[in-house]
Amino acid sequence: MGLYVLEYGNSFLGQEGFPFICILSKAKDLLHFRGLQLCLLKKVLHYGQNDKQNELKMKAITTKLKASHTLFIVLLLSGNPIFAQKQNLNIVFIGNSITYGANLIDPTTEAPPVIACEYLRQQPNIGTVGFSNQGYSGFTTVDFLPSTATAFKKVEAGAHAFTDKQALLIFSVKLGTNDSAVQGPNGSPVTPQDYKQNLKAIADSLLKEFPGCIIVFQHPIWYSPNTYNGAKYLEEGLFRLQSYIPQIDGLVADYAVAYPRQVFTGDKKGFKYFKKHYLTDLNAEQGHQGTFYLHPNKKGAVALGNYWGKAINKVVKQLNR
Numbered sequence: 001m002g003l004y005v006l007e008y009g010n011s012f013l014g015q016e017g018f019p020f021i022c023i024l025s026k027a028k029d030l031l032h033f034r035g036l037q038l039c040l041l042k043k044v045l046h047y048g049q050n051d052k053q054n055e056l057k058m059k060a061i062t063t064k065l066k067a068s069h070t071l072f073i074v075l076l077l078s079g080n081p082i083f084a085q086k087q088n089l090n091i092v093f094i095g096n097s098i099t100y101g102a103n104l105i106d107p108t109t110e111a112p113p114v115i116a117c118e119y120l121r122q123q124p125n126i127g128t129v130g131f132s133n134q135g136y137s138g139f140t141t142v143d144f145l146p147s148t149a150t151a152f153k154k155v156e157a158g159a160h161a162f163t164d165k166q167a168l169l170i171f172s173v174k175l176g177t178n179d180s181a182v183q184g185p186n187g188s189p190v191t192p193q194d195y196k197q198n199l200k201a202i203a204d205s206l207l208k209e210f211p212g213c214i215i216v217f218q219h220p221i222w223y224s225p226n227t228y229n230g231a232k233y234l235e236e237g238l239f240r241l242q243s244y245i246p247q248i249d250g251l252v253a254d255y256a257v258a259y260p261r262q263v264f265t266g267d268k269k270g271f272k273y274f275k276k277h278y279l280t281d282l283n284a285e286q287g288h289q290g291t292f293y294l295h296p297n298k299k300g301a302v303a304l305g306n307y308w309g310k311a312i313n314k315v316v317k318q319l320n321r
Helices: 112-121 151-160 192-209 234-258 270-276 298-319
Strands: 002-007 030-033 036-041 072-077 087-095 126-135 168-174 214-217 263-265 282-287 290-296
Touching (some): 087 151, 087 298, 126 151, 151 168, 151 192, 168 192, 168 298, 192 214, 192 234, 214 234, 214 298, 270 298
Parallel strands (some): 087 168, 168 214
Antiparallel strands (some): 002 072, 030 036, 036 072, 282 290
C-alpha cells in the first residue's frame, strides 16, 4: 500500500513524464474515483514502497506552500499508480475469410487480427496482447451458433488456451459477409432479424461461459456489387449486408441494460473506406460476373487491422475511465 501526495493547482510528473490528475474539493471531503479513495489533507505527506521495488518510481514532491488553505490529495494505491497501469489483453477474433486473411501471402503475419494486435501493443495504455484468429472462409453466423457445436467449440478452445488468465478477455466479432449472400454459404441468405438473433445467441453464450468478458462487434466491410465466386452475392447481397449494420448497433444497445459495459460496437469506418479505396486495398478477383473485389490485400489488411485495433483500444479506454 502506498500513499502519494499531489498538490492541486500545480503540475507534477511521475517517471517518464506521466501526468497525474488532481481533483479540487473542500477539506474533509471523501472522494471516490475509479474505486480508489482520495482524501484531502493540508500537509505534504509521502509514504510509499521502496522506490527500487516500485515499477513506477515516484519523484519526491517538494513545494513551498503559498497559502495555508492549499489542498493536497492522497492517493491510496495498491502497487503501481493506476494512471500508469497497462492493460493486458487476450483477444479472440471471430470471423470469416476476411478475418482469416484469405489471399494474403502469409495470413499468420499479415491478417487483420495480427495487424490489430501490433497496433495495440504500441499503445501506451496496453501491455501484453495475446490473440487467437478464429476466422474461417465461407462461415456465417449460423456456423458459429453454439447449438451447431462446430466453430463455436473452436472459439471456446481459443479463449481457454490463453496462459495469462488475468488479462482482459475480448471477443472481436466481424461476421455478415457470407450471411448476406444470395446463395452458397451455410444458412444464406440470412435475414436481418435472424442475423441479429444469431449474433445474440453467440454473445449470450460467451457472456455466460466467460463472465466479465468483453464483446466488440465490428461492422462488416464493403464488397463490389458484382461479387460472385463460389458463392453468389451481387447487388442484392450488398444491400442485405448494409441492412445488418443497424441490427448490430441495436443489439449493442439492447445489451446496455442486461450486460452494461460488456458489449460494444467496434469499427464503423471500414465499410466506407473500402468502398472508396477498393482498387488499392482489395484484391482483384475473377468471378462469374467479371472482376470483383471482396478480400483485403496486404495494404487493405493493414488498414482494416488498424481500424479494429483502434476500436478495441477505444473500448479499453472507456472501461478504464
